[in-house]
Amino acid sequence: MSMRPVESEPLLTPAEVAAMFRVDPKTVTRWAKAGKLSSIRTLGGHRRYRESEVRELLAGMIPEQRAADDQV
Amino acid sequence: MSMRPVESEPLLTPAEVAAMFRVDPKTVTRWAKAGKLSSIRTLGGHRRYRESEVRELLAGMIPEQRAADDQV
DNA sequence: TCTCAGTAGGGTAATTAGGGCA
DNA sequence: GCTGTCCTAATTACCCTACTGA
Numbered sequence: 751m752s753m754r755p756v757e758s759e760p761l762l763t764p765a766e767v768a769a770m771f772r773v774d775p776k777t778v779t780r781w782a783k784a785g786k787l788s789s790i791r792t793l794g795g796h797r798r799y800r801e802s803e804v805r806e807l808l809a810g811m812i813p814e815q816r817a818a819d820d821q822v
Numbered sequence: 823m824s825m826r827p828v829e830s831e832p833l834l835t836p837a838e839v840a841a842m843f844r845v846d847p848k849t850v851t852r853w854a855k856a857g858k859l860s861s862i863r864t865l866g867g868h869r870r871y872r873e874s875e876v877r878e879l880l881a882g883m884i885p886e887q888r889a890a891d892d893q894v
Numbered sequence: 895t896c897t898c899a900g901t902a903g904g905g906t907a908a909t910t911a912g913g914g915c916a
Numbered sequence: 917g918c919t920g921t922c923c924t925a926a927t928t929a930c931c932c933t934a935c936t937g938a
Contacts, residue, residue, distance in 0.1 A: 773928070776928085
């Protein structure tokens with residue numbers, strides 16, 4: 751059986767993102783609803799997150815978060 | 823669920839760090855603002871601390887008298 | 895088809911940020 | 917200088933039930 755290489759972006763589950771930020775999975779959901787983090791939905795309504803975006807946010811390289819950082 | 827291995831650094835909450843040093847969480851916040859301790863921010867602005875860094879600082883807490891002894 | 899950990903949704907408690915003061 | 921405490925507002929954690937997905 752042959753699998754044509756379909757380029758897809760690495761996605762993370764809510765639990766995985768939550769673990770990286772050391773927060774509750776529900777908190778990640780709130781970030782998505784608030785538009786602070788873009789999310790992809792499964793056909794059943796569950797959210798998936800782009801690993802690349804999450805890593806950038808963790809590194810503090812996104813404007814939204816830097817705004818919070820700047821008051822330090 | 824699979825939980826594909828996502829490499830991320832273990833983080834600590836302000837309360838956890840405060841308990842380890844036996845100080846008020848607010849004091850930990852001041853350490854972070856003073857640059858004595860590096861911090862990562864959640865998307866909501868709350869701080870998270872690197873466990874490895876905290877442990878190193880704890881290990882560096884040397885009793886006054888012992889510090890003097892060490893120079894012998 | 896069955897199982898069950900994970901997630902969504904909503905509500906309420908607990909932490910944290912920030913400033914100022916002792 | 918350094919820490920603890922009081923205050924308000926914002927953010928996050930924990931509770932539940934029902935549905936999703938591997």
